Amino acid sequence: MFDLTGRNALVTGASGGIGGAVAEALHEAGATVALSGTREAPLRELAEKLGERAHVVTADLGDAAAVEALPKAAAEAMGSVDILVNNAGITRDNLFMRMSDEEWAQVLEVNLTSSFRLCRGVLRGMMKARWGRIVNIGSIVGATGNPGQGNYAAAKAGLVGMSKSLAYEVASRGITVNCVAPGFIETAMTGKLNDEQKGRILAQIPAGRMGSAQEIAAAVLYLASPAAGYVTGATLHVNGGMAMI
Amino acid sequence: MSDIADRVKKIVVEHLGVDEEKVTETASFIDDLGADSLDTVELVMAFEEEFGIEIPDDAAETIQTFGDAVKFIQGAV
Numbered sequence: 001m002f003d004l005t006g007r008n009a010l011v012t013g014a015s016g017g018i019g020g021a022v023a024e025a026l027h028e029a030g031a032t033v034a035l036s037g038t039r040e041a042p043l044r045e046l047a048e049k050l051g052e053r054a055h056v057v058t059a060d061l062g063d064a065a066a067v068e069a070l071p072k073a074a075a076e077a078m079g080s081v082d083i084l085v086n087n088a089g090i091t092r093d094n095l096f097m098r099m100s101d102e103e104w105a106q107v108l109e110v111n112l113t114s115s116f117r118l119c120r121g122v123l124r125g126m127m128k129a130r131w132g133r134i135v136n137i138g139s140i141v142g143a144t145g146n147p148g149q150g151n152y153a154a155a156k157a158g159l160v161g162m163s164k165s166l167a168y169e170v171a172s173r174g175i176t177v178n179c180v181a182p183g184f185i186e187t188a189m190t191g192k193l194n195d196e197q198k199g200r201i202l203a204q205i206p207a208g209r210m211g212s213a214q215e216i217a218a219a220v221l222y223l224a225s226p227a228a229g230y231v232t233g234a235t236l237h238v239n240g241g242m243a244m245i
Numbered sequence: 246m247s248d249i250a251d252r253v254k255k256i257v258v259e260h261l262g263v264d265e266e267k268v269t270e271t272a273s274f275i276d277d278l279g280a281d282s283l284d285t286v287e288l289v290m291a292f293e294e295e296f297g298i299e300i301p302d303d304a305a306e307t308i309q310t311f312g313d314a315v316k317f318i319q320g321a322v
Binding site for chain 2: 170
């Protein structure tokens with residue numbers, strides 16, 4: 001049903017849990033994938049596992065020049081970028097009163113500004129092709145807020161507003177822009193939580209468990225597919241019922 | 246008509262789906278030829294590719310009519 005044969009996808013943060021699963025899902029559906037991240041070794045490992053139709057394009061998303069160069073590098077490797085998945089993200093958690101300008105700026109730069117730049121960078125090709133899919137990975141905390149994550153929640157909420165605005169502008173050109181907002185997913189990022197924190201979180205999840213990276217990847221695959229051509233400006237919440245919004 | 250004007254006209258006709266007769270010297274892309282703001286961005290992109298030139302944003306803003314486009318491109322190639 002979700003066939004991506006002949007489509008070329010750029011996935012940022014592909015060395016992480018969710019990004020890796022997204023890349024695998026798109027690849028399995030037939031897409032050629034460009035795996036991006038800061039660390040080359042895990043990207044190479046994933047590319048080898050995927051085999052054919054997998055490229056590695058490293059980039060530090062905190063570096064504006066590297067971000068600008070990324071869509072070009074991906075297009076050179078694959079021929080075009082038809083699907084962009086802005087998944088890369090960092091956290092610099094701190095209580096609001098203690099949060100430094102630097103912690104704020106770093107999180108906004110990587111999680112929001114780099115996504116803006118990458119969207120801008122891939123649009124030209126998508127407009128010409130009259131087809132494109134942009135999926136931005138948000139977060140439940142962008143909608144609900146979370147203590148200690150003022151910066152992260154601001155960036156993730158910002159992605160939603162950005163995506164909707166861009167969705168308006170390019171809808172007539174066959175390009176959709178959507179967000180997937182994961183709840184608590186088993187990854188390295190949530191692995192840092194202690195048992196007490198995990199227990200408190202689980203008590204708030206109707207499904208009674210954390211989600212898997214594959215469950216996020218499935219949502220991305222849907223939005224990236226031709227089947228989702230009439231879905232744009234939407235945020236698909238995948239959170240086990242933790243926030244029914 | 247110059248070769249450049251012909252090539253520009255071809256792009257405009259193809260992109261905006263208008264009759265060739267309507268693409269006159271003073272025809273405004275937005276007011277006369279039915280372009281929206283995104284169309285004008287795409288036209289500029291198409292001009293850049295056709296003629297192998299860079300049209301900076303501030304220059305692009307001054308290109309309102311078919312005549313403007315031809316004049317700018319003649320000066321840039």
